Amino acid sequence: MYLLDTKYKTPLYQQLYQQLRSKILNGELSAQTKLPSSRRLSAELHISRNTVDTAYQQLLSEGYIVGKTRSGYYVETIHNTNFPDYVETPAAEPSAKPLTEKIKYDFQYGKLSPQTFPFSHWQRLTNECLRRDKEQLVNYSPFMGEPGLRREIVKYLRDYRDVKCTADQLLITSGTKHCLILACQLLKPLTSVIAMEDPGFAAAHFTFTNQGFQVSLIPLNHHGLNVKVLRASTAKAVYVTPSHQFPTGRIMPITRRLRLVEWAYEQDSFIIEDDYSCHLRYDVKPIPSLQGLAPEKVIYMGSFSKILSPSLRVAYMVLPKDLAQRMQQEAETLVCPVPLLIQKPLEQFLREGHFESHLRKMLRHFKKKHDTLLHALQETFGDTVSISGINAGLHLLLQLKQPALGSNDLVSRAGRSGIHIHANNLWVESEPGQAARVLLGFGAIALEDIPPAISLLHKVWLEY
Ligand SMILES: Cc1ncc(COP(=O)(O)O)c(C=O)c1O
Numbered sequence: 001m002y003l004l005d006t007k008y009k010t011p012l013y014q015q016l017y018q019q020l021r022s023k024i025l026n027g028e029l030s031a032q033t034k035l036p037s038s039r040r041l042s043a044e045l046h047i048s049r050n051t052v053d054t055a056y057q058q059l060l061s062e063g064y065i066v067g068k069t070r071s072g073y074y075v076e077t078i079h080n081t082n083f084p085d086y087v088e089t090p091a092a093e094p095s096a097k098p099l100t101e102k103i104k105y106d107f108q109y110g111k112l113s114p115q116t117f118p119f120s121h122w123q124r125l126t127n128e129c130l131r132r133d134k135e136q137l138v139n140y141s142p143f144m145g146e147p148g149l150r151r152e153i154v155k156y157l158r159d160y161r162d163v164k165c166t167a168d169q170l171l172i173t174s175g176t177k178h179c180l181i182l183a184c185q186l187l188k189p190l191t192s193v194i195a196m197e198d199p200g201f202a203a204a205h206f207t208f209t210n211q212g213f214q215v216s217l218i219p220l221n222h223h224g225l226n227v228k229v230l231r232a233s234t235a236k237a238v239y240v241t242p243s244h245q246f247p248t249g250r251i252m253p254i255t256r257r258l259r260l261v262e263w264a265y266e267q268d269s270f271i272i273e274d275d276y277s278c279h280l281r282y283d284v285k286p287i288p289s290l291q292g293l294a295p296e297k298v299i300y301m302g303s304f305s306k307i308l309s310p311s312l313r314v315a316y317m318v319l320p321k322d323l324a325q326r327m328q329q330e331a332e333t334l335v336c337p338v339p340l341l342i343q344k345p346l347e348q349f350l351r352e353g354h355f356e357s358h359l360r361k362m363l364r365h366f367k368k369k370h371d372t373l374l375h376a377l378q379e380t381f382g383d384t385v386s387i388s389g390i391n392a393g394l395h396l397l398l399q400l401k402q403p404a405l406g407s408n409d410l411v412s413r414a415g416r417s418g419i420h421i422h423a424n425n426l427w428v429e430s431e432p433g434q435a436a437r438v439l440l441g442f443g444a445i446a447l448e449d450i451p452p453a454i455s456l457l458h459k460v461w462l463e464y
Contacts, residue, residue, distance in 0.1 A: 002015075002016060002019050002020075002045060003015075003019070004016060004045060004047060012047055012051045013050075013051045013052075013054040013055045013058070014055070014058075016045075016047075016051065016052065016055040017054075017055040017058045017059060020035075020055060020059055020064070021059060021062075021064055024059075024064050024065075024075055024076075024078065025078070029075050030075065031075055031076065031077040031078065032074055032075060032077070033074065033075045034071075034072055034073070034074050035056065035065060035072065035073040035074070035075070037072055038052040038053050038056060056073055059073075060073065063076060064076055064078070102418055103418060103419075103420045104417075104418030104419065104453075105418060105419045105420070105445060105449055105452075105453035105456070106420045106444045106445050107419065107420055107421045107422075107440045107441050107442065107444075107445055107453070108420050108421075108422065108441055108444055109394070109395050109422050109426060109439055109441030109443075110305070110310055110394075110441060110443070111310075111441065111443055111444035112306075112309060112310070112443040112444055113443065113444050113445075113446065115365075116309075116362060116365065116443070117308065117309050118308075118349075118354065118358055121349060121354050122345060122349070125344075125345035125348045125349055126341065126345050128345075128348070129340075129341060129344040129345050129348075130341075133340065133344055136340055136344075137340055137341065140335045141335060141336040141338070141339075141340050141343065142335075142336060143171075143331045143332070143334040143335055143336050144168075144170070144171045144172065144327075144328065144331070144336065145170075145171060145172025145173075145316075145336045145338065145343060146172070146336075146340065146343040146344065146347060147167065148344075148347045148351075149172060149343045149344075149346055149347035149350070150167040150170045150171075150172065150316075151167045152347050152350035152351050153170060153172075153316050153350070154166065154167050154170055155350075156350060156355065157170075157289075157302070157318070160278075160279075160286065161275065161278055161286070161288060161289045161291075161292070161302070162288035162289055162291075162292035163289050163291045163292055163295075163300055163318055164291065164292055164295045165291075165295060165300075165318045168324060168328070169318050169319050169320070169321060169324040170316055170317070170318050170319075171316065171317045171318075171319065171324075171327065172314065172315075172316055172336055172338050172343065173301075173314075173315045173316065173317055173337070173338070174313040174314070174315070174337040174338050175303065175305065175310075175313050175314075175315045176203075176274060176276060176301055176303050176305070176315050177203055177207055178315065178337070179301040179315055179316075179317040180203075180204055180207040180208070180239075180272075180301075181207060181211065182317065182327070183237075183272055183299050183301075183317070184207065184208065184211035184213065185211075185330075186299070186319070186323050186326060186327065187213075187236070187237050187270065188211075188212075190236050190237070190269075190270075191213075191234075191235060191236030191237055191269070192212075192213060192214055193213060193214045193215075193216055193233065193234050193235040193236065193237075194208045194213045194214075194215055194216070194235055194237045194238070194239060194272075195215070195216040195217075195218050195230055195233055195235035195237070195238040195239070196208070196215060196216075196217060196218065196238065196239040196240070197217075197218060197220055197224075197225050197239070197240060197241065197245060197246075198217035198218055198219050198220065198428075198429055198430050199220075199247060199248065199424075199427045199428060199429035200217065200239070200241075200246065200427060200428055200429075201239075201241065201246045201247075201274065201426075201427060201428075202425065202426055202427050202428050204239050204274070205428045208239070216233040216234075216235050217428070217429070217430045218230050218233065218238070219430075220245065220248065220250070222250075223252065223253050223255065223256040224240070224242065224245065224250060224251075224252035224253070224256045225238070225240055225252070225256070225260070227256065227259045227260055227263055230260075230263060231263060231267075235269070236267060236268070236269040236270070237269055237270045237271075237272060238260070238263075238269070238270075238271055238272065239272040239274065240252065240260070240271060240272070240273060240274070240290070241273075241274045241275075241276065242257060242273060242275075242287075242289075242290050243275055243277070243278045243281075243286065243287045243289070243392070244276070244277050244278075244280075244389070244392045244393045246274075246276070246427065247389070247395070247397050247426060247427045247439055248388045248389060248397055249388050249389020249390065249392060249393055249395070249396070249397060250388065250389070251287055251392070252290070257290050257293060258293065260290070261290070261293050261294040261297060264294060264297040264298075265294070265297060269297075270297060270298070270299055270320075271290065271294070271297055271298045271299070272298075272299045272301070273289060273290045273291055273298050273299070273300045273301065274301050275289055275291075275300060275301065275302045276301075276302065276303055276305070276306060277306045277392065277393040277394060278302060279306070279307050279359055279362070279363070280306065280307070280362075280363065280366055280392055280393050280394060281391065281392050282363070282366070282367040282370055282371075282391045282392065283391040284391075291318060295320060296320045296321070297320065298318075298320070299317065299318075299319055299320070299323065300317065300318040301315060301316070301317045301318075302315065302316055303315035303316075304346070306393075306394055306443070307358070307359060307362055308346075308358075312342055312346070313337075313338060313342075314338050314342060314343070314346060366394060366442070366443070368447055369442045369445070369447055369450065370390075370391070370396075370442060372447055372450045372451070373396060373440065373442050373450050373454070374387065374390055374396065376450055376451045376453075376454035376455075377396070377398070377454055380454050380455055380457075380458045381454075381458060381462075383401070384400065384401055384402065384462065385398050385399060385400055385401060386398075386399045386401060387399075394441055394442060394443040395439050395440060395441045395442065396439075396440050396442070397437060397438075397439055397440075398437065398438050398439070398440060399435050399436065399437045400435075400436045400437075400461070405436055405461065406436055407423035407424050407436050407437055407438060408423055409436075410423065410436055410438050410461055411423040411438060413460045413461060414438075414457060414460060414461075416460070417456055417459075417460045419453055419456060419457060419460075421438050421439065421440055421441075421457075422438065422439045422441070423437070423438050423439070424437060426439060
């Protein structure tokens, strides 16, 4: 008995196919049972023969039935399986991430405001790409990325970051975490332990452990990662953020950089340099990369997330020559995950000099926000807080000197008043909970909202 109804959106042939299939699967139609001819079934069900034929063809191509010449269709022998029946459950609502229904003041780290994106340039460059690059747009992009974009990034890195490399050492990736996964694949034959700063970037820690490495957390002292402790570890690679330590914002001075390079040469090891917010320095010129000191020992990575948009998902990685060669060989059959429709406009954006002027504009924009935030914090909180990470990047790290409240309390109190901030889930540290610390990202909040947001924070944290 088959119940077919033209009122349903599902076409008749599909209704018939589905009913036949479930009868076969639940054994109601046992193996070798002959199906009625399409002429007979169509007459019985008052549907066209075509409809029955289409349903039978579908079952035939999926292997539920077999056809025997001049005899008809028979149910295939399908071995019983012990799979549990799939029960469809109603789709759950995506979990509500923000702590409040309505965010009034947004200090979310990593987020930018729409005013910072060069929409009109991007629109023009995208349209030009759609008109000009038709051939390429219907093809795969080479794994290392578009050669033109790689050349432009190399030029930029050489001029602005003192990175020493050629385009065949540079790889376009879909974000820093993607760079980290690729670095892990290259490092696997060399080490099972990767060291990183303590505290350090949680996503890096997650990636390393997820890729099967043991992670050794190396404490920071005033000058950055403690190389003595690093020497005592068995790690043959270390992940660092020297131009703006995440999350403390400290700069690694040249003496410590040189000691790190010394360690890499002595131990035949690699330094993974994450130069994530290298463009944003508000007091002096950006600090040159560590890669420039030891191109053979540094796996360098940078991202467009902070200066253009995190949604573009474009980052890049510069590999020492031997690792770049290995990557090229191993990845020959892979494809670049960044769409050509992003790579091409970005290439032109760099080539036509828009990136440089965008950078200058963004520096002015973020410096204003940085200064306003710092001033508001100092005015409002006085010496009840210590602030680290000033003069660079897109966040400040705040520590309450007399922590009556823990980090999570600070976040939830702020959240209840409509202020979105982050606590320590963005970084890992071996001794968490010592101090109440929160991270204030200022990429998204409007300049004029900063002072009232900071007064409100003071109220909900300290005036209770
Ligand atoms: C330490 C660090 N590295 C890199 C990034 C950029 O990551 P992505 O390129 O995946 O957006 C961030 C931004 O959140 C970061 O904090």
